[in-house]
Amino acid sequence: MKYTLSNLNSNEPQKSSFWPAVKKLVPYMREESKTLVISFIAILVNSGLTILAPIVIGHTVDTYIITRQFHGVLVYAGILAAIYLGALLASFLQTRLMGGVGQRTLYRLRDAVFTKLQDLPVAFFNQNKAGDLISRINNDTDKLNQFFSQSLMQFIGNIFVIIGAGIAMLLVDTKLGGTALIPAVVLLVFTQLTSAWIKRQNFKSLQAMGGLSGEVQESLDNFKVIVAFNRRDYFKERFKEVNEQNYHTALRAGIANNTYVPVYGLASNAGQLIVIVYGLSLISHGNFTFGLLISYLAYVSRFYDPLRQMAALWANLQAALAGWDRIAEILAMESDLPVLERSTTEPTKPASLLEFKDVEFEYPGGKPVLSDVNLTLETGKTYALVGPTGGGKTTTASLMARLYDPTRGAIFLEGKDIRTYSPAERTKKIGFILQEPFLFGGTVGQNILYGNPDYRHLGMDHLEALLKKEGLHSLMHRFEQGLETPIVTQGDTISLGQKQLIAFIRAVLRHPDLLILDEATANIDTVTEQLLEDILKKLPKKTTKVIIAHRLNTIENADEIFFVNGGSVISAGSLDQAVKMLQSNVRES
Secondary structure, three states: OOOOHHHHOOOOOOOOOHHHHHHHHHHHHHHHHHHHHHHHHHHHHHHHHHHHHHHHHHHHHHHHHOOOOHHHHHHHHHHHHHHHHHHHHHHHHHHHHHHHHHHHHHHHHHHHHHHHHHHOOHHHHHOOOHHHHHHHHHHHHHHHHHHHHHHHHHHHHHHHHHHHHHHHHHHHOHHHHHHHOHHHHHHHHHHHHHHHHHHHHHHHHHHHHHHHHHHHHHHHHOHHHHHHOOOHHHHHHHHHHHHHHHHHHHHHHHHHHOOHHHHHHHHHHHHHHHHHHHHHHHHHOOOOOHHHHHHHHHHHHHHHHHHHHHHHHHHHHHHHHHHHHHHHHHHOOOOOOOOOOOOOOOOOOOOEEEEEEEEEEEOOOOOEEEEEEEEEEEOOOEEEEEOOOOOOHHHHHHHHOOOOOOOEEEEEEOOEEHHHOOHHHHHHHEEEEOOOOOOOOEEHHHHHHOOOOOOOOOOHHHHHHHHHHOOOHHHHHHOOOHHHOEEOHHHOOOOHHHHHHHHHHHHHHHOOOEEEEEOOOOOOOHHHHHHHHHHHOOOOOOOEEEEEOOOHHHHOOOOEEEEEEOOEEEEEEOHHHHHHHHHHHHHHO
16 A cells, blocks of 8 residues: 555545444454443343333323322332332443443554554655644544443443333334334434534544644644744744634534434424324323323333434444544555565575665655666675765665665565565664664663664663673763663753764664664764764674765765765765766756
8 A cells, every 4th residue: 555645634534334333343342242241231221121110100100199099109119219220220330341441442442553553664654744643543542432431332222222112102002102203213314314424524623633733743843943943923823724724623523513412302302292292182082091191201201312312422423433434544554565475495695785676766646766776785895875965865775774665676685685574684684873863751771772672671780781892881971870861752851962872872782784874973063973983883894884974074985985866876986086976966956
């Protein structure tokens, strides 16, 4: 599957309905089977007792109240109290159990979405806003949780009560029951006609909420730039625009979600009016009793009151289905960087570490970046990629690390198709240091251990011993508290040079076969740059290095220099030749 922005921001929800959505959610609720069975039994008990009460009331009126047998009234009042108490306990039990089911299902669902995001390629995140993805994990899954923990069993219980009350009305008097159910038929047609519209409004509201989250996240991430250029006004205007859009979509969703309640209330009143008029007519002809009329009114109330509740629940269901559509989009995605089956015939040990064969590449919806590229990287050598901005250097390096796959051609790592390596195998062999490395909240020591499965369980004492063994311990004096120096999210409490020190130490401890440095020393001072070069010297001799740099002094010791521009990657020969090619390109542009 190709990942385009439209994949996760379609303007219309999928045409999913309740039961297909429930079937897809079953895997996340499988561990709750016993709890669901108990909840279902509680629903049946609650519904049965609710249906039984009007019969008891009618019998009491006709048998004891009209004949003034007050002892019987008290007995049946006690029976009614027991019925209502039993219904209360059953309702409490189902609510208590389903609250836990909803929270545990929410946990599993969020875990599944986050795990799926971890499996998706870099291209996916380049084309989708982080804020929108956060909104799907938080807001959209919570819509489902609210329905499952608060509404689902009530929804099912109401269905049982409605069916039971409808059957009871028809059994007592078919004509009166059929007449009383006419408004329900009208409601059924109305619901069918409006459900898709309500779901669509909720989908657009959730989408706008995702857009708002994305805008806030993007603006806060770049707030330093906004302040530096004094463009808070631009930030305010952008936020105002998406906030207004979110307001209007939320308002329309709110109106849609509340449409059913007054309509269903009107139908309930109409049903009761029909029963009263028709019932009194039957009583006047001696075909009905007051007790039956009271029972009948109770059944009409039992029939239409749950319908009114379901009106609100139906809107919640449409909101949950809209949220599920946005979640299901992510869960249904498959990485376009699959691990291929490796040939059983192992190739002979190649002289080269990495090889491009007829490689072409273009980004989705973009122009070709690389065309018919052939290059070979030998073990233990240092290579440099130079060229104008936008020429394809970072793209070439990203293909080496398999952040993307070629559009055509193939890349071989140690003689095997790079697509046959699992992510764990590939990342153990290939290291990648970016211009601005990412750090997690925690300490310097924890960030050094991050991503290295061989050392992830090391304590700080053992890490300190390891750094001494690798000749890297002296670098810790650059941090105020050594390995225990705290780092907030994204590492804003330390300098860029200190961030790069951590990134370089992380890479060296992995002992990669191939280390890619993408402008890794571009924004640091010369003293720190010298420290980083000293760290690189501690790499094993077998490590092949690929350096992307605009500062030519950083590549003067490279074994081979490649000039990357216009879709081609060609050997530039000496450093002087590379400089001439760059100057020539500047004059032509």
